[in-house]
Amino acid sequence: MISTLLIANRGEIACRVIETARKMGIETVAVYSDVDARARHVDLADRAVRIGGAAPGESYLRGDQIIMAALEAGADAVHPGYGFLSENAAFVGAVEAAGLIFVGPSAEAIRAMGLKDRAKALMADAGVPVVPGYHGEDQEPGHLEVEAAEIGFPVLIKAVAGGGGKGMRRVDGPAGFMDALESAKAEALGAFGNDAVLIEKYVTKPRHIEVQVFGDGTRAVHLFERDCSLQRRHQKVIEEAPAPGMTEDVRAAMCSAAVRAAEAVGYKGAGTVEFIVDASEGLRADRFWFMEMNTRLQVEHPVTEAITGVDLVEWQLRVAGGEGLPVSQGDLAISGHAMEARLYAEDAEAGFLPSVGTLEHLRFPEGVRVDTGVSEGDVIPRFYDPMIAKLTVWGADRRAALRGMARALEGTEVAGTVTNVGFLSRLLAHEGFQSGDVDTGIIDRDGAGLVANAPMSEEARAIAAVTALGLGGGALQGFSLWAPLSHFVGIGEDVLRVTPRAGGADVEVSGQLLRLVSEVDGWRVDGEKVGLRAMRTSGGVQVFGRGGGFVALADPLARGGVERKGAVLAPMPGRVVRVAVSTGDTVREGDVLAVLEAMKMEHRLLAARDGVVGEVLVRAGDQVEAGLELVRLEDEA
Ligand code: ADP
Ligand code: ADP
Ligand code: MG
Numbered sequence: 018m019i020s021t022l023l024i025a026n027r028g029e030i031a032c033r034v035i036e037t038a039r040k041m042g043i044e045t046v047a048v049y050s051d052v053d054a055r056a057r058h059v060d061l062a063d064r065a066v067r068i069g070g071a072a073p074g075e076s077y078l079r080g081d082q083i084i085m086a087a088l089e090a091g092a093d094a095v096h097p098g099y100g101f102l103s104e105n106a107a108f109v110g111a112v113e114a115a116g117l118i119f120v121g122p123s124a125e126a127i128r129a130m131g132l133k134d135r136a137k138a139l140m141a142d143a144g145v146p147v148v149p150g151y152h153g154e155d156q157e158p159g160h161l162e163v164e165a166a167e168i169g170f171p172v173l174i175k176a177v178a179g180g181g182g183k184g185m186r187r188v189d190g191p192a193g194f195m196d197a198l199e200s201a202k203a204e205a206l207g208a209f210g211n212d213a214v215l216i217e218k219y220v221t222k223p224r225h226i227e228v229q230v231f232g233d234g235t236r237a238v239h240l241f242e243r244d245c246s247l248q249r250r251h252q253k254v255i256e257e258a259p260a261p262g263m264t265e266d267v268r269a270a271m272c273s274a275a276v277r278a279a280e281a282v283g284y285k286g287a288g289t290v291e292f293i294v295d296a297s298e299g300l301r302a303d304r305f306w307f308m309e310m311n312t313r314l315q316v317e318h319p320v321t322e323a324i325t326g327v328d329l330v331e332w333q334l335r336v337a338g339g340e341g342l343p344v345s346q347g348d349l350a351i352s353g354h355a356m357e358a359r360l361y362a363e364d365a366e367a368g369f370l371p372s373v374g375t376l377e378h379l380r381f382p383e384g385v386r387v388d389t390g391v392s393e394g395d396v397i398p399r400f401y402d403p404m405i406a407k408l409t410v411w412g413a414d415r416r417a418a419l420r421g422m423a424r425a426l427e428g429t430e431v432a433g434t435v436t437n438v439g440f441l442s443r444l445l446a447h448e449g450f451q452s453g454d455v456d457t458g459i460i461d462r463d464g465a466g467l468v469a470n471a472p473m474s475e476e477a478r479a480i481a482a483v484t485a486l487g488l489g490g491g492a493l494q495g496f497s498l499w500a501p502l503s504h505f506v507g508i509g510e511d512v513l514r515v516t517p518r519a520g521g522a523d524v525e526v527s528g529q530l531l532r533l534v535s536e537v538d539g540w541r542v543d544g545e546k547v548g549l550r551a552m553r554t555s556g557g558v559q560v561f562g563r564g565g566g567f568v569a570l571a572d573p574l575a576r577g578g579v580e581r582k583g584a585v586l587a588p589m590p591g592r593v594v595r596v597a598v599s600t601g602d603t604v605r606e607g608d609v610l611a612v613l614e615a616m617k618m619e620h621r622l623l624a625a626r627d628g629v630v631g632e633v634l635v636r637a638g639d640q641v642e643a644g645l646e647l648v649r650l651e652d653e654a
Pocket of ligand 2: 183
């Protein structure tokens, strides 16, 4: 029995482990780096110990610090989560040498599976089919080139110590081989300190199907398969279980091969056996091959939990505490279909650049399992994986799960940072994915269409304009005083005219007049519920839902920089206090053009861009209506 558990990780996985430990009455100890002092996992744990600086090398990879923290906290076990030290055999040895339980496999099992070349040799001996290729000792480039030609192009060069898709290069013909080899080796050396590679036949129309296994050190059971074929740069994006199109025959063949693999290394705890599958003619029992074994809990384990009803972390803690396998194979069955999507703070349009920012708002809809390591108000630290959450849905069948995931993504509200939620929604709606005809090339092939954000709908832009003015919800009543005066709001390239009414507003957008009515759970446009919600953020307006998006705002009150066809407009009705420029003046973005008094306050109207003043149309003391032209700005010669 484990009574106190230290979790040597951060983020969603640390939170997820803590939740199960809690449920089992186990005391929990978190560790944290300086930037994580107030992170969600620290908050959830019973106690927390600081282990060092923000960079992983100064904290979450410091095995010595972590073991010291465990001993000082009186922990009797260490759960490594995934990533960081989870597959580090030396760390396992050190944990055990300190008299602590490592929640996971033995150091020997990790070592046996740690290098892909050795693992493949071992698996071939155990009768598990392995990808055809070269995984020998001789690393001489000329020799590898000969081996590649013998295997037949296309081939895949892989770092033997690889992980997370690093150190991997596909080569389509002999001409590109040497360059690819060199760059794969350089990347492998940088990432893993080991530049040895193996060469594999590149499987055409590849699918990634993996089997969840669980062992007690001698015997193992499987918890069926997951399909992780939706990948970008060899990294999983959406995962599901069971695999689309799986037959009982192929499942039996794959799952029994996985159990053989686990038993061959005396596997203890949760692990994953990954297979590459040639799906060019559907799934066949002789067309799958062992790729690697991940000797830890996997990011995508929730889909397996959703279809089996098993809490894999509970099993991990029970087996690590000395119990045998909780069930036998016959007790396990698949129920329904599950999907997981990885929600990231990243900008798909900008080449999937991690984005920074404060999570000003974070809401998830009902009916979805959310695994997250952040809370509203948190800053996404730039030192770690920018994952916001994993969303997992379950449905009676695949169609139901697809619908559930679409709803989950549409109902997800994140403001303050760019996310990949639009990308995930488009991927989910992809025809091939919808029909279950998946392979690992989908994202690369159809990348452009999946990556580019759809333009915001007219309804969404109208709602953004109204929200930018602080209208909506309770604010509308107050504003009805101003009716029927109009306001002008710049949304992207357009200037929208907003005329508030009691309970809503009329918005002129692209020559069309939309009638908006504010309701508790969103907006009605021309009488129809549109499923869009919006909020002001520090930089603009975020509209949630289909057709939504983010608009950066030059704050109409602080900047007044609403411009239409070269004319700077009064953003609201008021009195001109002062005109700060004359005809012919050169102005820079941010210069004061005029000062307007409105709603008993003075507002400086700033130039939204550089230019030359062509004409001044008002004088101090003038009373102006919203939308009146104040100053004309021309481009500099
Ligand atoms: P999966 O996503 O299927 O669990 P990955 O291989 O993508 O498997 O890795 C899972 C996590 O482990 C990710 O957070 C990844 O960044 C991390 N990771 C994978 N390999 C390594 C490695 N060699 N060193 C450090 N972290 C790794
Ligand atoms: P990592 O340790 O980085 O996870 P893997 O060996 O698991 O490396 O491969 C990562 C991904 O690369 C797979 O999920 C698959 O999409 C692709 N891949 C790997 N081997 C092959 C292959 N022989 N043919 C085609 N695709 C492959
Ligand atoms: Mg892998």
